[in-house]
Amino acid sequence: MITDLKINEEKKKEYYEKGYWTHDTIRDVWERQAQANADKEYVADDQDCRMTYGEVDDAASRLAAWLVSQGIKPGDVVTLQFPNWAEFTIAYVACFKAGAVIQSLARNFNGADLTYAMNLVESRAYIGPTSFHGVDYEQQILDIADDIPTLKVIALVDKKAPKQTDLPTVAEIVATTEPLAEKVPIESDQVACLLSTSGTTGKPKEVMLTHNNILFSERVFVEGLERTADDVMWMPAPLNHAVGFFHGLVAPMLLGGRSVLMQDFAVKDAIDLINAEGATWSMCSTPFIYDIVKYLDAHPDESLPTYVLHSCGGAPVPGALIDRAHNHDILLCEIFGSTESCPHVFVPPSKCVEWNGDWSGIPFPGIEVRYIDEQGNDVAPGVQGEHISRGPHQFVGYLNEPERTDRALTDDGWWFSGDLGYMDEQGRIRINGRRKEIIIRGGENLSAREIDDNLVGCPGVGESATIGMPDDRLGERICTFVAPLGDTVPTLESVTAYLEGEGVPKRLWPERIEIIEEIPKTLMGKVRRNVLTDELAARMA
Missing domain, CATH: 3.40.50.12780 (ANL, N-terminal domain)
Structure with missing residues (x-):
């Protein structure tokens, strides 16, 4: 069970008195809606899957029963890694029925990303696809399972490709498991979901959100x-x-x-x-x-x-x-x-x-x-x-x-x-x-410091400082100022080739390289990114 939540008791009392908070959990609200709208379609996707509220509720209750039978207890973290598929609804509702805390991770997370994020939250279970867009997720989670000591349960969604191992699929579980018989005790002030967010220090933080x-x-x-x-x-x-x-x-x-x-x-x-x-x-x-x-x-x-x-x-x-x-x-x-x-x-x-x-x-x-x-x-x-x-x-x-x-x-x-x-x-x-060193590219928060850290050791890069470059479509793109080291002047092609070779995710690659003699800094040694923003504006003009 996740504890040490930072909730001000005076504000908590106020929120309950005003009806902003109640004793309902997301599970409670879901079950009322599923009963009232059992025959109404809840979700569809562009991959030919459609489900009513009743269909999602039945499948989720069966998956929840299986999770409980596998030892998932209230407060345990279940990691979900899904493309935008309707089957995600079965998994998320099942987690809440089982009293679990959801950690939903990006579909482009590789093995190293998953290992870090799942160990950070001590994940007990993983549900993800067998394969998607050429990535063998099934093998990926098996390859790192031993590096996540708390991971005990794995289930797969075989929407795009059949499974290659004896791991169970959600479809198999739903077909062979009876619905959850009793409600698992959970409370509305307990953590319901953990979402990763980038910070100025590079590694993501896990944001705790209650029901x-x-x-x-x-x-x-x-x-x-x-x-x-x-x-x-x-x-x-x-x-x-x-x-x-x-x-x-x-x-x-x-x-x-x-x-x-x-x-x-x-x-x-x-x-x-x-x-x-x-x-x-x-x-x-x-x-x-x-x-x-x-x-x-x-x-x-x-x-x-x-x-x-x-x-x-x-x-x-x-x-x-x-x-x-x-x-x-x-x-x-x-x-x-x-x-x-x-x-x-x-x-x-x-x-x-x-x-x-x-x-x-x-x-x-x-x-x-x-x-x-x-x-x-x-x-x-x-x-x-x-x-x-x-x-x-x-x-x-x-x-x-x-x-x-x-x-x-x-x-x-x-x-x-x-x-x-x-x-x-x-x-x-x-x-x-923003004060903080975050680039918002197409709605995704990226850490400028993490991008800079990835360039340590890149041939020709002495120092680097990354900022957001204005873009009409994405809001911002990634621009990195580089102070060259030695006679080699880095180019966008040489930098991205290095990052690809180091296994750095493409979302963290610079999209523009600007050469500068020296990275501007404060007396305390902090990068003056506002100066670089002005410099970039002048160069773009």
């Missing part, structure tokens, strides 16, 4: 965006993110609505899928809607008649893109948050066109936002400061990292985001940038 955190967050999310049970969520964002998992699956479930998952985004396929499924809304990062609007602009004979709302996080949304989306009858509303604070600021649909990108939004009901100076004092309306927030949605700490938790989350519940911005007298918020 109450997630339920409150998704409840105000759907209410603020005025969604109903008739809405159909289109979700191309990965299921290891709060966006894909919570917004893509938990939010529609709270409504008794429907979700359509997309395995691999391609713009024409996305438009065809949205139209075929009658999707009405989504929540995902800027590149998805950028590509859709660009395609619709170029193909006036095509349209998205049912698709009326796209909420967008990961980077500020430019007014020009909001205008272009509105030309196709799509409201493009900015959302702001993080894995730790997901989400807490939004542009109401009724204000989308009026504000037109000038404002990042207002706090959801029940969430407090302040702006402070470097001494921790509140700044006046319109004055830039650091964005801090507090509310029932807020994470309860980083797993097994109390010092990191204390640096980010105060005893009275304030989360220090590292983001810079200001608030006007009406409570409207404008996000301007």
